[in-house]
Amino acid sequence: MEKMYSPKVIEKKWHKIWDAEKAFAATEDYSKPKYYALVEFPYPSGQGLHVGHPRPYTALDIVARKRRMQGYNVLYPMGWDAFGLPTENYAIQNKIHPRIVTENNVQRFKEQLQSLGYSFDWDREINTTDPDYYKWTQWIFMKLFKEGLAYKKEMPINWCTSCKVGLANEEVVNGVCERCGSEVVRKVKSEWMLKITEYADKLIDGLNDVDYIEKVKVSQVNWIGRSEGAEVDFALAGKEDKLRVYTTRPDTLFGATYMVVSPEHPYIDKYQSEISNWDEIIAYREAAAKKSEFERTELVKEKTGVVLDGLKAINPVNGKEIPIWISDYVLMTYGTGAIMAVPAHDDRDWDFAKKFNLPMIQVVEGTEGAVDINEAAFTDVATGKLINSDFLNGLEVTDAKEKMKEFLEEKGIGNRKVNYKLRDWVFSRQRYWGEPIPIVECDKCGYVAIDESELPLMLPEVDSYMPTDNGESPLAAMTDWVNTICPCCGGPAKRETDTMPQWAGSSWYFLRYTDPKNTEALASKEALDYWLPIDWYNGGMEHTTLHLLYSRFWHKFLYDQKVVPTHEPYQKRTSHGMILGENGEKMSKSRGNVVNPDDIVNEFGADTLRTYEMFIGAFELSASWSQDGVKGCRRFLDRVWKLMDIVSDEDGYSSDMETKMHQTIKKVSNDFENLKFNTAIAAMMALINDFYKKDSVTKGELKTLITLLNPVAPHMTEEMWEMLGFEGRLYQTAWPEYDEAKTVESTVEIAVQINGKTKTTLAIGKDDPKDDVIAKAKEALGDKLNGTIVKEIYVPGRIVNIVQK
């Protein structure tokens, strides 16, 4: 043994060399084929890197390194999503400027990432808190504003009592703040909103043209929640007003036996004088208002409600008078805040009708067996025919829907309507550590964007970052900064004091990487035309309805503005599973099961950590950490290293290994592209086991092995390359090729079965004719063949099956 495998020494050595050689910089040679691989940039938290971070980073690092060896111009960048609450909270507690906190955290994160040997192009590092960066975040906001997609609205928002900040709907999970877990209450505030709903259809349709894992597509479609139906006007008996409802089942209109409005519906107050049980109504309303979001979702969904005495509606298709109820199962925020209830064909209406003894009329009958609407609502639309419905009788549900929509439009009592669950994006945060919103409010001109030449609008220095209890941003106290002049009329005006949410900077960062130092534009047209779309983007499932949806929205907007060349930013999206503690639980300080990547690097080396995280299991599933598993991966690398003790001078492959070499190249190449890193590594382990069994390996075989292993364990293999005296650098070497014809063994062992049960095995030539193989198989089976042969099956290279009676 010439030299021990010593990761500490080797890894430092190669970091310096790669750095000096600018080994992994993406070039501006736009004639080469490009590959843009992207991982979600981290929030540089005070805790430093977690062992969960390296999993996706290593996976795409492998892809990036392999693509470079295959001749692509690869962009694999990294940066910092550094605005955000934890930094601000830390700054408040420790009385340090958040900018300093961010700098420290970034430095720590960067050192940790660099210790793992990622092939990031550090010349393109970006930071969302850098004014040269957020200038363009503000610029995009101004474009949205000028196009009418950013607007200010007085509205009840989700208010986190602990963070003292408004949250987007997407940030409220089970009625509590996604970030801190504190209670979220409703609070009325004037907030900046982005009209993401305007892009709802485009966000759904765009999914047809991209290669995302299925569950991401499904989640986004569900979150947007498009539904097609109709709005219908119900006259109020003896009144001018009509009560408008939204329904997806206009076909069941003849079955509507009552109506329900949300407790907040404006007609309740409007007709107060007509309502004889007003006290009851008020009591119900108060009770409903007191229910928090959490209670609404967690409580058993027992229906509650009160009838509006003295007010009746008229079913427009049959003129029947029906009662109107109020109930909190009808939401003011969806549709029109009022529904027509068809208890025979809707589960919720059925529950409500049962509880309050309201009449039901069946208007759809089952075509596959009888249905009893006294047992449950019949909601199946695929197997139903209309009854008790005048001109709809006998039609199938789909046709009846269409016919009713036509009827409603003809008679002027309704119209087609598409609704979405998606709401506009609450874009204001009452915080310091975010991008200032580049808008001023002028008494004369209203909200006006500042002049583009004033960008970036710098975040001012303040004395206190403390959020205020009255819901104002800390910036509001900066009167010098707040008072300004209107860019439109020159009169006095006030600056907007809310800042942008963390999602702003991350909604376009991938564009900046293509040209990170541009001072004229967010990136040059040439750079965007060349690099977009991102070929492969990997990130967490938790961002499916947040970052991923928001950034697609901005991108589609920028496409409409002719800023970017593609209508979708990401061609392919995958998601990694979580790394859990040894006990199978989520890693957390309180559970005491946190593994620090620095410790693993210290004890075993970065290459071992990288190998282990790829070998741990299927990439998309969560996996539990195992210290013994780490040891096993180090043992594998040691065994690769020690192949240098038994290597011969031969350049090519030895004849008995040729097939195996070609098979391994094929398997590793394919597996790396298909996220199957665990089986790729297993194949390489199997290969070296073969070398040890023979106690020899040729130089040519070892060359191929370390080239295949290089993307996974770049430091060790680069060192071996040098020690073995190969020319140049391994990272610049071409990826090994395989010959399909040579991946097939010339002789194979096949299973010989009787009636599908394996009885023996047989060695045959790969091209032996069927008759010969079957004859040999019969001979091998001998007297086990003792019945009448019914069928003989030969699957070439696999199996012989003799079927006998």
Add this chain to the structure above:
RNA sequence: GCAGGAGUGGCGGAAUGGCAGACGCAUCAGACUCAAAAUCUGACGUGGGCAACCACGUGUGGGUUCAAGUCCCAUCUCCUGCACCA
């Protein structure tokens, strides 16, 4: 409730409808060592048998097929989202 995913040795996990358990871990035995660690070699699904071998075996129950972990139907459990969206 709806949607997506998963149920395979002691453990992590492999298997284009074609010999289930690759690869790794743990365990056991042997070699080396005064000894231990490290390393190397071998065994390792369950039951029976000294053995060759036999039977059983991929959550459960059916089905399709010469052949099913894989396809179809039903069912149970677990995970992850969403959840009164009319």
